[in-house]
Amino acid sequence: MALVTGTPLGNVDSSEEIYLEGAPYIYYQDTTAAPLYNPDANGYYWGLSGTTAYPAYELGCPVGVTLTENLTINDVLCDNIGVKSTIQQRNYLEFTFTVQQFFPLANLAAPLKGSAVTTDAVNHTETMGLGTINQNKFYMLYCPKVYDTDVGDYIVIHLHRAQFVDAWTLNTPLGNPWQLTGVKLRAYADSTKPETQKFGVILRSDASVI
Numbered sequence: 575m576a577l578v579t580g581t582p583l584g585n586v587d588s589s590e591e592i593y594l595e596g597a598p599y600i601y602y603q604d605t606t607a608a609p610l611y612n613p614d615a616n617g618y619y620w621g622l623s624g625t626t627a628y629p630a631y632e633l634g635c636p637v638g639v640t641l642t643e644n645l646t647i648n649d650v651l652c653d654n655i656g657v658k659s660t661i662q663q664r665n666y667l668e669f670t671f672t673v674q675q676f677f678p679l680a681n682l683a684a685p686l687k688g689s690a691v692t693t694d695a696v697n698h699t700e701t702m703g704l705g706t707i708n709q710n711k712f713y714m715l716y717c718p719k720v721y722d723t724d725v726g727d728y729i730v731i732h733l734h735r736a737q738f739v740d741a742w743t744l745n746t747p748l749g750n751p752w753q754l755t756g757v758k759l760r761a762y763a764d765s766t767k768p769e770t771q772k773f774g775v776i777l778r779s780d781a782s783v784i
Contacts, residue, residue: 597639598719603630605712605735619767620732620775622716634675643667667733667773669715669759674751685738685757712737715759733761733774
């Protein structure tokens, strides 16, 4: 009986015995390019498709990857009863992480808030300037994670309109890899997307259970 086990009556969606481990891969692309699915068959916008003009860049060997949200929260307070509800407004989402792969420099130009990289094939050099920050650059963020390599089941986090914000720090310790810490991508609302997905999309692909 349900009361003996504590199981609720009626329709119950049980949790699956699947545990995700490790960070996703991290890719970004200028929002001037359209997402790969624009939209997909179910009306969702996600994925990247790199072009010559707008490549998709990988941020390699990430450490300490976290995704969080910023909310404005105000209680609905009634003088005769107390708090009846809470009004919540999502302001933005934030991805933070540390990067340990530095080349090619073009992949780090956006996180460093630097200029476009000039490649000189004759002198075999890459050069990037650190000057005034361009306030008008926005990027799509695409973070896939395969959790069953035998059958290719995966989860994806896609953010529509993000900027690299906050100050970074370059750590250069002896005997350890260089680290670019404090990398932060802040995803704002995208007014061109439906209200239900104006910040981003989380997608799961798993043919065995869906």
